[in-house]
Amino acid sequence: MKVYADNAATTKISPAALRAVISTYENYSGNPSSLHTSGQLAAEQLLTARQKIAARLGAEAKEIYFTSGGSESDNQAIISAALLGAKRGKKHIVSTAFEHHAVLHTLQKLEKDGFEITLLDVHENGLVTPEQVANAITGDTCLVTIMFANNEIGTIQPITEIGEICSSRGVLFHTDAVQAAAHVDIDVKKMHIDMLSLSAHKFHGPKGAGVLYCRQGIALQSLIEGGAQERAKRAGTENLPAIVGMAAAFDEECANMRQNNEKVAAMRNRLIDGLCEIPHSALNGDRQSRLSGNVNICFEGIEGESLLLLLDSKGIEASSGSACTSGSLDPSHVLLAIGRPHEVAHGSLRLTLSAENTPAEIEYIIKTVPGVVNYLRNMSPMWEKLEKGEMQHVI
Numbered sequence: 001m002k003v004y005a006d007n008a009a010t011t012k013i014s015p016a017a018l019r020a021v022i023s024t025y026e027n028y029s030g031n032p033s034s035l036h037t038s039g040q041l042a043a044e045q046l047l048t049a050r051q052k053i054a055a056r057l058g059a060e061a062k063e064i065y066f067t068s069g070g071s072e073s074d075n076q077a078i079i080s081a082a083l084l085g086a087k088r089g090k091k092h093i094v095s096t097a098f099e100h101h102a103v104l105h106t107l108q109k110l111e112k113d114g115f116e117i118t119l120l121d122v123h124e125n126g127l128v129t130p131e132q133v134a135n136a137i138t139g140d141t142c143l144v145t146i147m148f149a150n151n152e153i154g155t156i157q158p159i160t161e162i163g164e165i166c167s168s169r170g171v172l173f174h175t176d177a178v179q180a181a182a183h184v185d186i187d188v189k190k191m192h193i194d195m196l197s198l199s200a201h202k203f204h205g206p207k208g209a210g211v212l213y214c215r216q217g218i219a220l221q222s223l224i225e226g227g228a229q230e231r232a233k234r235a236g237t238e239n240l241p242a243i244v245g246m247a248a249a250f251d252e253e254c255a256n257m258r259q260n261n262e263k264v265a266a267m268r269n270r271l272i273d274g275l276c277e278i279p280h281s282a283l284n285g286d287r288q289s290r291l292s293g294n295v296n297i298c299f300e301g302i303e304g305e306s307l308l309l310l311l312d313s314k315g316i317e318a319s320s321g322s323a324c325t326s327g328s329l330d331p332s333h334v335l336l337a338i339g340r341p342h343e344v345a346h347g348s349l350r351l352t353l354s355a356e357n358t359p360a361e362i363e364y365i366i367k368t369v370p371g372v373v374n375y376l377r378n379m380s381p382m383w384e385k386l387e388k389g390e391m392q393h394v395i
């Protein structure tokens with residue numbers, strides 16, 4: 001059996017999105033900036049895509065900027081807010097220790113440029129509290145950037161409450177909603193979100209397309225200079241087929257959100273219960289405030305990388321954390337942020353489901369993982385020490 005359970009890394013493009021991409025290539029080959037008919041027909045497609053996405057976010061079409069993906073949107077949002085802050089002498093930014101690297105590395109760069117960065121600690125359950133945010137904001141704060149849902153452990157943050165605090169304190173609020181999009185209801189106005197990042201390939205859209213929502217009245221800064229595309233905030237000929245495909249995917253996934261979440265959460269719950277029967281295992285992140293498709297479990301005494309390779313040889317494609325850090329030997333910064341010790345964080349397994357997975361696949365995973373974990377533990381010097389009592393079990 002072949003099971004793809006790495007939907008937080010990327011998803012397969014949906015048939016509707018693929019059809020939209022192909023039909024745009026076939027029928028709308030003009031440049032949306034051209035004044036002739038082909039150009040204007042392409043421009044109409046661009047506007048329709050913008051309106052569709054805006055409607056699903058509770059935004060206005062003119063507040064939607066198309067980018068190359070989640071990383072670019074995160075970079076542009078944070079750098080824009082930092083430049084605006086610096087103009088008013090405000091150079092403090094609040095974020096969390098378990099953001100995606102597109103956020104963390106941008107903040108590290110700003111820190112070198114003289115910004116002060118506060119990274120909030122994340123509680124053991126993978127959540128930050130609105131009180132932590134309120135306490136961290138000072139008179140110098142220009143931006144709070146906190147992810148909507150975490151890409152490794154799937155925890156969903158109290159975004160509305162955080163948005164209210166930022167709004168009442170006059171601080172810009174950006175959220176990386178790449179993992180939450182099409183899984184959680186998002187209304188940027190009700191949630192007091194000033195800027196928000198999306199990525200098409202995380203919700204069954206094409207790779208290389210994303211959205212930055214930026215509330216009207218905030219002076220977005222462009223990272224790419226050139227033509228006047230995207231209200232002169234993002235130069236370069238639009239990737240129209242990918243943008244139209246993204247809008248089709250987002251529309252469809254939002255329309256089916258409730259029914260997909262129900263189906264996927266039932267499989268997730270069965271998977272968590274099945275895998276947590278393995279001795280000395282523990283779920284990472286809160287069980288309730290969690291994306292419907294996220295399972296992230298630590299197994300004591302094993303190496304996550306070896307587990308992944310053995311599971312792959314049995315047809316199960318999963319991850320040990322984020323795709324971006326696999327290949328490095330450092331344990332996940334997210335698992336360290338929620339207080340897992342290094343040796344436990346090394347033994348993590350992330351399985352992220354979509355509505356394309358089936359209950360039979362879940363049973364196959366539940367049947368396969370215990371044998372692989374046992375096999376690895378039997379070869380592990382650390383497990384031997386744990387079994388002999390020379391080391392203490394922590395989970």
Ligand SMILES: *Cc1c(COP(=O)(O)O)cnc(C)c1O
Pocket residue numbers: 008009068069070071072074100102147149150151176178179199200201202208210
């Ligand atoms: C995947 C991901 C990104 C990066 O998106 P790309 O479109 O791949 O650049 C950013 N943030 C989160 C939370 C993600 O999961």
